[in-house]
Amino acid sequence: MQEAGRWGFAVRWRARLPGGCEVCGTWTQAGLCGPCGTRFAPRVDRCRRCALPLPEGLQTCTECLQEPPAFERSLCVADYGFPWQRLIARFKYGRTPELAALLATALLAAAARDDAPPPEAFVALPLSPRRLAERGYDQAWELARALGREAGLPAHARVLERRFDAPAQARSSRAQRMRNLQGAFAVAAGERLRVEGRHLALVDDVMTTGASAREAARVLREAGAARVDLWIVARTPAPAAPAAPA
Numbered sequence: 091m092q093e094a095g096r097w098g099f100a101v102r103w104r105a106r107l108p109g110g111c112e113v114c115g116t117w118t119q120a121g122l123c124g125p126c127g128t129r130f131a132p133r134v135d136r137c138r139r140c141a142l143p144l145p146e147g148l149q150t151c152t153e154c155l156q157e158p159p160a161f162e163r164s165l166c167v168a169d170y171g172f173p174w175q176r177l178i179a180r181f182k183y184g185r186t187p188e189l190a191a192l193l194a195t196a197l198l199a200a201a202a203r204d205d206a207p208p209p210e211a212f213v214a215l216p217l218s219p220r221r222l223a224e225r226g227y228d229q230a231w232e233l234a235r236a237l238g239r240e241a242g243l244p245a246h247a248r249v250l251e252r253r254f255d256a257p258a259q260a261r262s263s264r265a266q267r268m269r270n271l272q273g274a275f276a277v278a279a280g281e282r283l284r285v286e287g288r289h290l291a292l293v294d295d296v297m298t299t300g301a302s303a304r305e306a307a308r309v310l311r312e313a314g315a316a317r318v319d320l321w322i323v324a325r326t327p328a329p330a331a332p333a334a335p336a
């Protein structure tokens with residue numbers, strides 16, 4: 091499966107040893123068979139700022155109109171549901187970082203269909219050192235690195251530092267969540283030149299409330315980034331939906 095990108099590179103579904111499609115088990119060389127790739131990443135009208143599904147014809151959701159996030163655009167593959175939920179869970183907790191290439195390719199295919207200008211580099215939304223120690227690898231960094239490799243763009247591992255995790259936030263208001271996150275991210279010493287004047291894509295696997303992404307993007311803009319976009323594999327459709335595992 092191959093899609094011509096607008097960006098001067100073709101999005102190639104990485105050839106690997108033939109095996110079952112991750113979703114339906116059909117024999118494929120791409121990890122995800124053609125029909126599953128099309129069926130499970132349908133075109134949906136979304137808020138250009140935060141990727142929330144919107145009725146046809148609308149470009150920005152009410153929340154983003156009232157309080158625009160520091161990121162300019164959000165690109166995603168699909169809503170957080172079957173089969174992405176399962177693939178992301180395996181990617182995150184199943185110690186299968188090799189799924190990063192598949193998820194990155196799906197994200198690049200979605201980006202190549204969009205009219206957003208390409209970023210200059212990818213930056214991961216980092217885990218805290220404590221979470222990283224628990225899990226053993228940082229899924230957002232694995233994804234950012236795979237995106238960089240597939241798109242031929244730099245991916246920066248250490249631009250953003252995460253100082254702490256915010257407490258569980260499912261029931262707090264957005265204002266509370268944002269307060270809890272103040273100071274959670276910082277641009278690392280010595281990394282400012284990779285931020286100043288740059289158009290960066292902040293990468294994460296799932297966006298639920300978007301509070302962390304908002305705060306991280308704010309910190310990047312404050313450090314001089316010309317533009318920050320948000321690239322996520324899956325978007326939790328509505329605030330009422332069950333929260334994604336952090």
Ligand SMILES: [Zn+2]
Binds near residue numbers: 112
């Ligand atoms: Zn399939």
Ligand SMILES: [Zn+2]
Binds near residue numbers: 155
């Ligand atoms: Zn929005």
